[in-house]
Amino acid sequence: MHIVVCVKQVPDTKIIKINPKTNTLDRRSAPAILNPYDAHAVQEAVKIRAKTGGSISVLSMGPPQATAVIKKSIEIGADRGYLLTDRAFAGADTLATSYALSKALERIEKDLPVDMVICGKHAIDGDTGQVGPGIARRMDIPPITSVIEVTEVNPQEKTVLLKRKLTSGYEFIKSEMPCLLTVEKEINEIDYSPMPNMIKAARYEPIIWTVNDLENVERTKLGLKGSPTIVGKMFTPPRPEGGKKLEGTTSQQVSQLMEILLEKKDLFTISKA
Amino acid sequence: MNFDDYCGVWVFIEQNDGKIEGVSLELLGAGRSLADKLQVPLSGFILGDGIRSLASQVIAYGADQVYVIDHPVLKHYRTESYMKGVIHLAQNYKPEIILYGATPNGKDLASAVATDLNTGLTADTTMLDVDVDKRLLEASRPAFGGNIMATILCKKHRPQMATVRPKVMKALAPDSGRNGKVIEENISLKEEEMRTKVLQIVNDVTKKTNLADAHVIVCGGKGMGDLQNFQLIHELAETIGASVGGTRDVVEAGWLPHEQQVGQTGETVTPKIYFAIGISGAIQHVVGMKNSELIIAINKDPNAPIFDVATYGIVGDAMEIVPALIEQFKSLRTEKGGEVSYV
Ligand SMILES: Cc1cc2nc3c(=O)[nH]c(=O)nc-3n(C[C@H](O)[C@H](O)[C@H](O)COP(=O)(O)OP(=O)(O)OC[C@H]3O[C@@H](n4cnc5c(N)ncnc54)[C@H](O)[C@@H]3O)c2cc1C
Numbered sequence A: 001m002h003i004v005v006c007v008k009q010v011p012d013t014k015i016i017k018i019n020p021k022t023n024t025l026d027r028r029s030a031p032a033i034l035n036p037y038d039a040h041a042v043q044e045a046v047k048i049r050a051k052t053g054g055s056i057s058v059l060s061m062g063p064p065q066a067t068a069v070i071k072k073s074i075e076i077g078a079d080r081g082y083l084l085t086d087r088a089f090a091g092a093d094t095l096a097t098s099y100a101l102s103k104a105l106e107r108i109e110k111d112l113p114v115d116m117v118i119c120g121k122h123a124i125d126g127d128t129g130q131v132g133p134g135i136a137r138r139m140d141i142p143p144i145t146s147v148i149e150v151t152e153v154n155p156q157e158k159t160v161l162l163k164r165k166l167t168s169g170y171e172f173i174k175s176e177m178p179c180l181l182t183v184e185k186e187i188n189e190i191d192y193s194p195m196p197n198m199i200k201a202a203r204y205e206p207i208i209w210t211v212n213d214l215e216n217v218e219r220t221k222l223g224l225k226g227s228p229t230i231v232g233k234m235f236t237p238p239r240p241e242g243g244k245k246l247e248g249t250t251s252q253q254v255s256q257l258m259e260i261l262l263e264k265k266d267l268f269t270i271s272k273a
Numbered sequence B: 001m002n003f004d005d006y007c008g009v010w011v012f013i014e015q016n017d018g019k020i021e022g023v024s025l026e027l028l029g030a031g032r033s034l035a036d037k038l039q040v041p042l043s044g045f046i047l048g049d050g051i052r053s054l055a056s057q058v059i060a061y062g063a064d065q066v067y068v069i070d071h072p073v074l075k076h077y078r079t080e081s082y083m084k085g086v087i088h089l090a091q092n093y094k095p096e097i098i099l100y101g102a103t104p105n106g107k108d109l110a111s112a113v114a115t116d117l118n119t120g121l122t123a124d125t126t127m128l129d130v131d132v133d134k135r136l137l138e139a140s141r142p143a144f145g146g147n148i149m150a151t152i153l154c155k156k157h158r159p160q161m162a163t164v165r166p167k168v169m170k171a172l173a174p175d176s177g178r179n180g181k182v183i184e185e186n187i188s189l190k191e192e193e194m195r196t197k198v199l200q201i202v203n204d205v206t207k208k209t210n211l212a213d214a215h216v217i218v219c220g221g222k223g224m225g226d227l228q229n230f231q232l233i234h235e236l237a238e239t240i241g242a243s244v245g246g247t248r249d250v251v252e253a254g255w256l257p258h259e260q261q262v263g264q265t266g267e268t269v270t271p272k273i274y275f276a277i278g279i280s281g282a283i284q285h286v287v288g289m290k291n292s293e294l295i296i297a298i299n300k301d302p303n304a305p306i307f308d309v310a311t312y313g314i315v316g317d318a319m320e321i322v323p324a325l326i327e328q329f330k331s332l333r334t335e336k337g338g339e340v341s342y343v
């Protein structure tokens, strides 16, 4: 069983700051982290490997600093990592990203056939969740999104049983392998990394590929050139006008509010029990 | 690619078990105004098994045409089968714009279709407009954790596609007298060729407190101080028959489960009445509740941004005001002898 997990380095949007003059991201304000959903994706791969054996590769596309998220993935338990880094990939939207990643997967597959690809639900900097299904389409394997449980993996029959989140509930899906999953956070808890993993991660040097290491690449499909979507403009959301503030003492305010609520007859009625 | 070949605004009509999802009706409303601006027809497209009869509803909610693919293999949503149908339709009829609800299935479908059609897709849109001269869809969405909005354009590819968040667009009032055309399409699908099977679907209504459907929501924030004081929120909600919601900070503090979080990373809600109590009104919270009909904010800070979206605001201490409100409703109940409820 060979699982490839796609991991992305993202700015931590929890503490991000926006420069109000230029409406751009203040990069210094945001430390780069492993996309939280991708950490759960690596953890799930570790859980699957514990049952089926085999190995885990992680794949990331990003600037040279993104080696940090590969090291982090090794800490969680991945066996090896590939970093796709080249100017040619810069400025990619989800379509161009899934193209580049699928080309890298093709190359990985030459050395070791891939049974499963796992992505995060979405990357917190872009929030799209489109790269996973995009990779699956390009590899022509089934995508199963919003996975909340990997119930059973059968490497002999090459099938997997999954629980997938829906708008109002969930469903059980059986899929052939290879397939691609995107995972939600609730799929698992991230374990503390064992000491040997930490040591391995500290010394680990990822395999670095540039565009020249990939085969049969159409350059026009990469990076900015290969991206159909562009950002037209950035703006601060329009500030709505406020309504009325109720004046007076607490009890006066409460009475006024009661009047407003009860005046709208259809809002509250008393139904006889 | 000849752009002149591409014409019309399309909406994916998501149905589950023969029931159309609310977001699809909302998108027919939003799609109607885009189509009118561009002076092109609005079409809905629906896939499933035994769902032909839903077409009239799609027309009543604003569509001029409905494309229907009815096939046993489409009984339950699956990427592989639904994707085939949508790609078939898009390649044959060449719409210039396709909108999908940003539900788990809508996002899944749109992402797969965009790859095959080799076109752009904007995710989780919250504002839609068109540049009529350039025939460009302007899909705006929160970026960088919601602090800012970005307008995404797709200039050189067609169709232009977007997924749109539920509850941010408005459905039109249905008009059963509207006329429209129903176009049935056949595609060849074989169950043996499907690599995925849906084994079982479980509707889990207990887990969701049905915030999305609630008429009245009492939502509490970090300003309630602690878990014990937060009980006041539950008490008020119970007294008036409302559902309880919370901010992310409340959920992170463990006062409420994640299902009850309102906002960008939680539920989007549009109740008739929304009480925002001890909530500062951060943008990520506001995007999830600002379309409520009547918003009542209680906050002790007169400059709290929540007052910018509130219909009525009370500047004061929630620890005094909420018990007083509970008191008033309770005495009303005793006076009239019954339950207070929304009709
Ligand atoms: C990527 C991202 C996603 C996010 N998603 C969400 C989301 O989905 N939902 C969400 O809610 N937040 C979300 N947030 C967090 C959001 O930015 C705010 O931090 C959060 O909404 C604040 O919660 P709060 O209003 O409860 O707390 P605070 O901001 O701490 O506000 C508490 C308020 O209570 C008032 N107060 C204090 N004591 C009293 C009293 N006795 N009586 C009356 N008023 C009192 C204070 O004046 C203050 O205004 C997100 C943030 C990020 C970065």
Ligand SMILES: Nc1ncnc2c1ncn2[C@@H]1O[C@H](COP(=O)(O)O)[C@@H](O)[C@H]1O
Residues within 6 Å of the ligand: A005, A006, A007, A008, A009, A035, A037, A038, A041, A059, A060, A061, A062, A094, A097, A101, A118, A119, A120, A121, A122, A123, A124, A126, A127, A128, A129, A130, A131, A132
């Ligand atoms: N540059 C990247 N490198 C590796 N994986 C990525 C990259 N971008 C996106 N992904 C994967 O795709 C998922 C969804 O990303 P997105 O579609 O950008 O929200 C992420 O959780 C990752 O698993």
